[in-house]
Amino acid sequence: MEISIQEMDGRTVAILSGEFDTAAAPEAEQALSPLPEQADRDILIDCTKLEYIASSGLRILLNIVKKAKAAGKRVILKGVNDVIREVLELTGFIKLFDFE
Amino acid sequence: MSPSDNSILRFLRDRVGYSLAIVIFAAVIVELVSILQYNRFRHLVMEDLGKQSVTELWSKTELLNHTLESAEATLQDHLWDLRRSLSDPDSVLLATARMIGTNPDIVGGFITFVPDYYPGKGRLYEPYARKVGGEIRLSQIASPDHDYTLNPDYRKALSDGKGTWTDPYRYVDEHTSDLTTFTYPLKGPDGRIAGVCGIDIDLSWLSDTLNAHQRYPSSFTVMLTRDGQPFAGPSARHPKSGDIGQVVRILNDSTALRKASRNGSTSMIAFRDSLSHDKAFIFYSSREQEPRWRVAQVVFEKELYGRLRKLRLLDFLLTLAALVALFFMIQRVARNERKLRDADMDRARIGNELSIARKIQQSMxxxxxxxxxxxxxxxxxxxxxxxxxxxxxxxxxxxxxxxxxxxxxxxxxxxxxxxxxxxxxxxxxxxxxxxxxxxxxxxxxxxxxxxxxxxxxxxxxxxxxxxxxxxxxxxxxxxxxxxxxxxxxxxxxxxxxxxxxxxxxxxxxxxxxxxxxxxxxxxxxxxxxxxxxxxxxxxxxxxxxxxxxxxxxxxxxxxxxxxxxxxxxxxxxxxxxxxxxxxxxxxxxxxxNGGEDVAWSESVLLRNDVGQIGLLGDFVKSAADRAGMGKGPASQVRLAVEEVVVNAMEYAYPEGTEGTVSVEAACGGGRLTFVVSDGGTAFDPTAAPPPDISLPAEDRTPGGLGILLAKSLMDTVHYVRQDGKNRLTLTKNIKPKENGN
The missing domain is CATH 3.60.40.10 (PPM-type phosphatase domain)
Structure with missing residues (x-):
């Protein structure tokens, strides 16, 4: 999985591509977990190129949401495919994010 | 409706009150019937007593009648003997003795001759024969002191020319006796009146005979002379408590006699006894022939109806007992009825419960x-x-x-x-x-x-x-x-x-x-x-x-x-x-019908290292591809298998120890089946409670998501512990035509 983090229109944007499986989780956690503190405003996670996510990936997203909420910021998901959306729905995570 | 009415109704509805009301109603009816019957009986007893007293009075005087008649007959029979003996004053005395000797009821006989009948005997002559202690004594009793020509009976016999009974009188010599005398004019052979012959009858026995056998203990019988004097009544041997004098007075009171009710030859007068103040009745009648003495029977009401009252009391007690029994019977019937009703309800309830039980059982x-x-x-x-x-x-x-x-x-x-x-x-x-x-x-x-x-x-x-x-x-x-x-x-x-x-x-x-x-x-x-x-x-x-x-x-x-x-x-x-x-x-x-063919199967053995997940991903993707699954379902299967395998890798073995997790994939019967097994500690991930997915982010914990996803994404997920291994079987039905999800 590849992760790139950019500033776009004053927002922090994380672009995820590939498969967010358990093996990729440690690396992704390292890249993503500082975001709620670093970001000035809301965090946009661009999933347009993300094919797959396992529960270990969800766990990392949950941590980001918790921290962002505490800091008064929103976490917005963008371009979520059907498979990932189903996973978010099944786990109730769909209520934790804003979507674009 | 007022509150008191309510409470009465409640009381009536209450079973004791209800039975009591029925019993009281029954008691009132029975008592009314009893009173009517009592009065009817009283009437009947009175009527009966009227008839009965006629016969009783007659039977009581029967012996008297017989005695009087036989005495009269004896005298008539001896008239010729007396007449025959008139020629000699001494033989007349013997004839008199003969006459009284033939009839035990006759205690004495006499002839009072007209004055100067026997010149040798003086002006008055009265030969007299009398029974004393079983023998007959003869005497001549006329004297200047005893001038029988002054006796009204003597005169009456002569003037009437026929036999007459005197009213009873008391005669005292050695004994006291109540006598009555029959006098008859005696004619000589020449047809001239010679004198008056007579016989004395002792009636001392009459009082006892009349009062010996009374139906009611206080009843008594009394006889009255033609002029209303009592001569036979309650005696020393049969004393009575009633006021006999009062009865005699009533029987001599023309006003009272007019009020008497008649039944044939018998009359009845009701009065109140002056001594006991009890109500009583006098039944009386007169002899039909001379002497027309009256006989009266006194009956006290309390004795007359005494037995009837006793019967009524007994009747009342029996009725009372029957009513008490009725009360308990009603109670019992009511209780039984209630029991039956309860039993019916129980049966219905059990029946209802049984039909529910049946539904429950059928649903199993x-x-x-x-x-x-x-x-x-x-x-x-x-x-x-x-x-x-x-x-x-x-x-x-x-x-x-x-x-x-x-x-x-x-x-x-x-x-x-x-x-x-x-x-x-x-x-x-x-x-x-x-x-x-x-x-x-x-x-x-x-x-x-x-x-x-x-x-x-x-x-x-x-x-x-x-x-x-x-x-x-x-x-x-x-x-x-x-x-x-x-x-x-x-x-x-x-x-x-x-x-x-x-x-x-x-x-x-x-x-x-x-x-x-x-x-x-x-x-x-x-x-x-x-x-x-x-x-x-x-x-x-x-x-x-x-x-x-x-x-x-x-x-x-x-x-x-x-x-x-x-x-x-x-x-x-x-x-x-x-x-x-x-x-x-x-x-x-x-x-x-025979097993569905297993098209193929393959397996992979992994170490307990999440770094090998990429390998697993490739294995699952290739299996799904080979089974002809669409991209969507393939992705679902991959996620599910990854979740359970990661679970096994992380939790089956103690941290730091090495172990393996094997994954088998088999395709057949329209399904893709994965069996994930490990040799670690027994653990059933499917038994863990599912996470609460409705919580807000700050309250969510990351645990339990993996098995939740596996269960949701696969058609079946099943755990068994078998041969010392945890075996988790996951199946996904293949829908080849669909592509993606």
């Missing part, structure tokens, strides 16, 4: 047939007809990991106790077979539970089979149940060891068996309600008939299970011909 049994419409490998049909509302038979089946688990059982006994044990056995079966596919294991565990607290000593015969639908291998264990029959082109009995039924002994072991079932075979199971179904003439259905029915299907390779079961049902009902079903009847037919 499989009821959707065919149960697996999509499967070609298995065709199955079962029925259970309880003999009563609820029964002790059971059957159940389910498919897990490509294996059909089936059970048929019969609890000893019938009705509610059997139904409870049946329900217990049913849930124990589900529980015990959830993580074992060894029939012996399952029955052992059922037996262990079934023996606990089995104070009623109930037991269950059952047959448990586990049919591998892929291979046709049947593992089974029979605990004292009827052997199933196998229907192929013949009908044969499935050989089975004789294990004891479940619930008999705690420590017994079971022996299981195995047998390969050829495709096209039907396993036919039943309870003894079938073999022992009774016709009206007590004949049993027997196994021979079962086999005969099943033989009808040996030449029909396509026979469906349902057809077989209904044919058996029809046959047994035809046999019973409406005779009552005595036992639960359960039939289960399982037709095995």
């Amino acid at each position: 049994l499989p009821k959707t047939f065919p149960p697996y419409p999509d499967r070609r490998d298995i065709d199955l049909y079962g029925t259970l007809e309880p003999a009563r509302m609820v029964g002790g038979d059971l059957f159940d089946f389910f498919i897990r990991d490509g294996k059909l688990f089936f059970l048929i059982g019969d609890v000893s006994g019938k009705g509610i106790p059997a139904a409870i044990v049946m329900a217990m056995t049913h849930s124990l079966f589900n529980l015990a077979s959830a993580d074992s596919d060894d029939p012996v294991d399952i029955l052992r565990s059922l037996n262990g539970e079934g023996c606990k607290n089995n104070e009623a000593g109930m037991f269950v015969t059952c047959f448990l089979g586990i049919l591998d639908l892929g291979t046709g291998n049947l593992r089974y264990c029979n605990a004292g149940h009827d052997h199933p029959l196998l229907v192929t082109d013949t009908v044969e009995e499935l050989p089975a060891y004789a294990n004891l039924p479940i619930g008999t002994f705690k420590d017994i072991d079971f022996e299981g068996q195995e047998r390969r079932i050829a495709p096209g075979t039907t396993i036919f199971l039943y309870t003894d309600g079938l073999t022992e179904a009774k016709a009206a003439d007590r004949r049993m259905f027997t196994k021979e008939r079962i086999v005969r029915v099943l033989e009808g299907f040996t030449s029909d390779p396509e026979a469906r299970a349902e057809k077989m079961v209904s044919a058996m049902q029809q046959e047994v009902h035809r046999f019973m011909k409406g005779a009552p079903q005595s036992d639960d009847l359960t039939l289960l037919a399982i037709r095995y």
Whole structure:
């Protein structure tokens, strides 16, 4: 999985591509977990190129949401495919994010 | 309605009040009838007494009449003797003595001669013969002091010229006696009046005779002379408490006599006794011939009605007793009625509860047939007809990991106790077979539970089979149940060891068996309600008939299970011909059509290292691809398998130790099946409670998501601990036409 983090229109944007499986989780956690503190405003996670996510990936997203909420910021998901959306729905995570 | 009315009504509605009201009503009616009857009786007694007193009065004076008549006759008979003896004054005295000697009632006789009849005897002459102590004394009693010509009776006899009785008078010499005298004019042979002859009758006995036998103790009888003087009445021997003087006064009072009521020759006067102040009646009448003396009978009302009053009191007490008995009877009837009503309600309630119990019990049994419409490998049909509302038979089946688990059982006994044990056995079966596919294991565990607290000593015969639908291998264990029959082109009995039924002994072991079932075979199971179904003439259905029915299907390779079961049902009902079903009847037919081909299978062995997940991803993707799954389902399968494998890698082995996780993939029967197994600590991830997915972000914890996803994304996820390994089987049905999701 590849992760790139950019500033776009004053927002922090994380672009995820590939498969967010358990093996990729440690690396992704390292890249993503500082975001709620670093970001000035809301965090946009661009999933347009993300094919797959396992529960270990969800766990990392949950941590980001918790921290962002505490800091008064929103976490917005963008371009979520059907498979990932189903996973978010099944786990109730769909209520934790804003979507674009 | 006022409150007091309310309370009266309540009291009446209350059972004691109700019975009491009935009894009081009955008491009033009975008492009214009794009063009417009493008055009627009084009237009858009075009427009766009137008639009775006439006869009584006559009978009482009968002896008197006889005495007077016989005395008169004696005198008449001796008139010629007296007349004959007139010539000689001395012989006249002897004739007089002869006369009184012939009649014991006559105490004296005399002749009072007209003055100067015998010149030699002086002016007056009265020869007199008298009985004294059994002998007759003769004397001449006329003297200047005793001038009989002055006696009115003497004069009357002479003037009337016929016999006359004097009123009784008291005569005193040595004795006191009450006498009455009959006088008769005596004529000489020349036809001239010679004098008056007479006889004396002693009436001293009359008082006793009249009062000796009174019907009522206080009653008395009194006789009155023509001028109303009492001469015979209560005597020293028969004293009476009533005021006799008052009675005599009344009988001499013309005003009172006018008020008397007459009944034939008898009259009646009511009065109140001056001494006792009791009401009394005088019945009286006069003699019909001379002397016209009156006889009166006095009767006291309290004695007259005394017996009637006693009877009435007795009647009242008896009635009272009967009413008390009636009260208790009503109470009892009411209580019984209430008991019956309660019993009826109980029966209705039990009936209602039973029908609910029946629904519950029926709902435990499989009821959707065919149960697996999509499967070609298995065709199955079962029925259970309880003999009563609820029964002790059971059957159940389910498919897990490509294996059909089936059970048929019969609890000893019938009705509610059997139904409870049946329900217990049913849930124990589900529980015990959830993580074992060894029939012996399952029955052992059922037996262990079934023996606990089995104070009623109930037991269950059952047959448990586990049919591998892929291979046709049947593992089974029979605990004292009827052997199933196998229907192929013949009908044969499935050989089975004789294990004891479940619930008999705690420590017994079971022996299981195995047998390969050829495709096209039907396993036919039943309870003894079938073999022992009774016709009206007590004949049993027997196994021979079962086999005969099943033989009808040996030449029909396509026979469906349902057809077989209904044919058996029809046959047994035809046999019973409406005779009552005595036992639960359960039939289960399982037709095995042969395993669905396993197209292919492959496996991968992973170390307990999440770094190997990429390898697993490739394996699952390739399997899904090979099975022809669309991209969406393939992704779902991959996620599910990854989740359970990661779970096994992280938790099966203690941290720091190495272990393996094997993943097998198999495709066949329209399904892709993964079996994830590890040799680590026993752990059933499916048993963990699901996470609460409705919580807000700050309250969510990351645990439990993996197994939640696996369960959601796969068609089945099932865990067993087998041969020291955790085995998790996940299946996903293949829908080849769909692409993506």
